[in-house]
Amino acid sequence: MDRVNWTSASEFLLLGLSEQPIHQPLIFGLFLSVYLVTVTGNMLIVLAITCDARLHTPMYFFLTNLSLTDIASISTTVPKMLENIWTEKQTISYVECLTQLYFSIVFVTVDNFLLATMAYDRxxxxxxxxxxxxxxxxxxxxxxxxxxxxxxxxxxLVHILLLDQLQFCRGNIVPHFFCDMPLLLQLACSDTHLNQLLILVLGGSAILLPFVLILASYVRIIMAIFKVPAANGRWKAFSTCGSHLTVVTMFYGTIIGVYFLPSWTHFAGGDKIATVMFTVVTPMLNPFIYSLRNKDIKRALGKVKFQGRLLSLGKKCCDLGDCKSWSLPISRG
Incomplete structure (x- = not known):
């Protein structure tokens, strides 16, 4: 069937990152690797924080939420793309598309609020x-x-309920690897002014208000740091914010570029690259940024790794029939 003549809203056609068949194996392998690294890295962060009582503090509570959100966010889009490449199909049902869009909005938006609360905590x-x-x-x-x-x-929920009221009569080809709101609105033949207004009002508020709170927090933080007399003291104070500031820069830099300053993504594939940055790359890099720059996380990850080795050794002893005499010297702290 000629996909250009499709007019049914029962399903949409996701073109993905490339329509060239020769690129599909490379994209599949790359994004499968990124997905596994993202899930593993963020789960290790959650496990380390959960197992180390010294990390049961507000900052790490919000970091746990951020890691879980990153896992959920990338799981909303990448598995469907991998499935389409593997099955050599590009379709997604209407219900699946709206469900994917719903959770994409939820997880991207909650990232904004979590980053703002972490800035307030600092x-x-x-x-x-x-x-x-x-x-x-x-x-x-x-x-x-x-x-x-x-x-x-x-x-x-507001966005999805309004989108569900639209009629789609301009085809069902979505030139992206997931269902994105602006692209779906382009396919609608109904009046989308209310949808676009709510994107501007609700979306703008959900992005800009937390961003303003983050800026205000860091202005106060920088002012306080400059009042510290010793250079070592200033660096120690600012180093506690380094990881968070790096994540904020990556996240907001790409998301504002895509949805608020789209002119810089008008080159071929620019919008897709920018979207991949904040939906795929940033969730993957977050655990590395927080673990490499944070001594507490490094210590907790080392503890988890050490306990894992002890558990593995204990299992081997059980397999040899010496379970009763084996005890794991694992600290409860």
Whole structure:
């Protein structure tokens, strides 16, 4: 069937990152590797924080949420792309497309809120250290995370309900590797002014307000750091923010470029490359950024690795029939 003549909204056609058959094995291998690295790396971060009682602090609580979000975010788009390449099909059903779009909106948006709460956490830790225990109490941290997830689900639900009211009569070819809102609106023959207005209002607010909070937090942090008399003290204070600042720069740099400054992605494939950066590359790099620049995470990961070796050794002893005499000297801390 000629795909150009398709007009049914029962399914959409995802063109992926390339339409050239010769590129498909390379794309499949690359994105499968990236997906496995992302899931493994973020799960190790979650495991390290969960197993080390010294990391049960607000900063690492939000980092755990961020890692889980990264796993969910990349799992929303990449597995479907890999399935389409493997089966040599490019279709996605209407329901699957809206479901994928819903969760894409949720996880990308909640990343914004989590990065903002982490910036606020660093602001309180550096600028108001004596009030840190009160200002970042466990109850408040849970409340901030709950509100973040609740608001993002509400925003996504509004977008999907309005999108579901549209009629699609301009074909069903989506020139991307996942269902993206602006591309779906281009296929609609219904009036999309309300949809576009809500993208501007809700999407702009969900992106820009957390970004403004992050900027305000870092302005206060930098001002406080410059007041520290010793150079070593200033560097130590700023180093606690280095990982977070790196992730913020990567995430917002690409997402603002795609949705708010699209002119710089008008070269061939530029929009796809920029989208891949914040939907695939950033979730993969986050665990490396936080583990390589964070001594506490390094120590916790080393502890997890050491305990894994002990458990493996214990299993070998059990296989040799010496289970009763074997005990694992694992610290409960």
């Amino acid at each position: 602001y309180v830790a550096i600028c108001r250290p004596l009030h840190y225990a009160t200002a970042m109490s466990p109850g408040l941290c849970v409340l901030m995370a709950t509100v973040s997830w609740g608001l993002t689900n509400l925003i996504a």
